Amino acid sequence: MAYLEARGLGRDFPGVTALNDVDIDVESGRAHVLVGENGAGKSTFVKLVTGTDRPSRGQIRIDGKDAAEHPDLFRYIAYVPQELSLFPHMSVAENLLMPFHASGHRGLVRRRTLEAKTQSYLDRFGIAAKPSDLVRNISVPDQQLLQIARASTNTDMRVLILDEPTSALTPVEVERVFRVVRDFHERGIGVVFISHKMDEVFDIGDDYTVLRNGKKVDAGQLADVDEDRLIRAMSGQKLELGTMFRPKVPRGKPLLTVTGLSGRKFDDVSFTLDRGEILGFAGLVGSGRSEIMQTIFGFLKARGGRVSLDGADWPLGDTTKSVAGGMLYLSEERKHHGIFPHLSLRENIGLSITDLTNSPLGISAARERAAVDDIIKDYEIRTASREKKISFLSGGNQQKAIIGRAMAMTPKILIFDEPTKGIDVRTKAQIYKIMQGLAEQGIGIILVSSEMDELRKCASRIITMHSGRITGDFDSATADSEQLVGAIFATETEHV
Structure with a gap:
């Protein structure tokens, strides 16, 4: 019924x-x-x-x-x-049972009752936490x-x-x-x-x-x-689900070299990223993937190790220098760290393309409109108008706007953290094709993803992580899912 x-x-x-x-x-x-x-x-x-x-x-x-x-x-x-x-x-218990009407007496919250009720839910749902966490x-x-x-x-x-x-x-x-x-x-x-x-x-x-x-x-x-x-x-059309989006040109020389990097949730991480490569990072949520990228970019502080770009030491802990040096990090939380939801699509893109829109009298509105229209066209952003609030666009079109804005800054390295989170199948394929095209232009791309199929379709190599350490470095063309999943749960480094 x-x-x-x-x-x-x-x-x-x-x-x-x-x-x-x-x-x-x-x-x-x-x-x-x-x-x-x-x-x-x-x-x-x-x-x-x-x-x-x-x-x-x-x-x-x-x-x-x-x-x-x-x-x-x-x-x-x-x-x-x-x-x-x-x-x-706030605590797990407070989040779970707010507004507490079933956990107190005459308007007073009883902590013991609150936490006892919470524990029953934690047990039932298999949540690895304490009520007071x-x-x-x-x-x-x-x-x-x-x-x-x-x-x-x-x-x-x-x-x-x-x-x-x-x-x-x-x-x-x-x-x-x-x-x-x-x-x-x-x-x-x-x-x-x-x-x-x-x-x-x-x-x-x-x-x-x-x-x-x-x-x-x-x-x-x-x-x-x-x-x-x-x-x-x-x-409304047939899509080829098996299409691969790995770069079709040979990888170039090493672009980014990470040696013995340690920080929040990870330890002694070393890897290289070549020009024109899409390098995938796989692992359970909490394995340290995002923390590594945020440390390289400068959001988080490093405890040790070194990073070099084109053979020169890279300054850690300074996002401004990272952007100026050609490195951009696109967060998985695009609504919080990728867009300005109350601004229009034009304003969101225009914030990063002032080099293209400046004139002796300030920002040229005509140049800005033209540059934004080019990005909308090149990245196939579906919108009724450039003046539409970006928050009204779909997640996929928001992501394409973020990528277009980033590319206007001519980066050397793009770090994508869960770039297709909450995005439909067709738009995913469009974003994969964009990443492939960028890599074929010589840009180094790091792709952090929880979707194994996404990594195998796009990445040339896949690095697996477990508990803050690298456990594998695989050629995605030859590694199978069993090997990758095994390495995600492994503790010893394995190279294939």
Whole structure:
């Protein structure tokens, strides 16, 4: 039986229809996968069925009743967003059980009661933390599970919506999330699972709906379809999933040399990056991959070791000198560290291209518009206008804008940290092609990714990490998945 029903659901905004005539049923005890490219209407649908926005037309029924007439019914729908929405400076217990009404007496919080209740959830969800731990000190996978656990503290929950819950997790960590989802199934809770990862869609899903340009274009049971059909429905065209994006020109001389580098969460790391190479870094979340890159770039302090660029010592601990020297770091948290959400697309790009737009009288508006338009065209950024706020663009188009802005600064080295997190299949392929083209121009690229398929498609070599140490250096053309996964969990260095 469908516990959540959408009938003829539509939502209009000035000049655009974000959702049009969409029907979806979410049944108790089943996982309904919602897929579509960035901008297809998935987020709009979620806002409507969680009661955070009102439809322009159509009906939402919860437990057989019209939610417009009974808005209190939205309490049965729980939602876990893609971006972590925890309070990092508060404890696990405080994040889990806020607003504490079930953990005190007459408005007073009882710490013992709070932590006892929290421990039961930590045990059930397999979260490796103590109730008193600060959230900022626990791993990203545990934070993701904590968000799901927090949603489950809603005792009225009958439908749980998970938006890209595994976007930055490795396969082992994904399985932890899936165990929780399967437990919800057994308890009769319906799950809406939003994902761009096709293997996960078929692993966890029962039913599916495909949205494209705000419309439902396909729906049914996943047992009756294959991956190609879903991707064709999402994109409106056939995509070659097996395409490789490794640079097609020979690697040049060493560009970046890292020797004995130690810092936060890693120790004694050495590797080289050649000109025109895409060098992949694989490892569990918390293995030290991102910390190495942030130390090389200057965000974090090094405890020892040295780095050289083109044979000359590289100044560690100074991001300004890194940028001036031709090194750029593109963070996985693009909404926090990559864009200025309240500024337009033009303003976001224009901040970094002043060398192209300066005139004797200051910044030339005409030059800026022309330069921004060139970047929009060259990087195929989909937008109604250069003046549109960048926060209104899809994640994939935001990422392409960030890359275009970076390339206007003519870097020698680009460090990509989870560049396709939360991005649809077609846009991923566009970003892979951009990276390939940049490498073939002689730029050195480091690609940090939790997706093994992404690394094997794009990287010439893959370095694996475990507990802050390098455990393998592989030729991606010859290494298989078993070797790579084995090295991620290994403790001794292995070269293939």
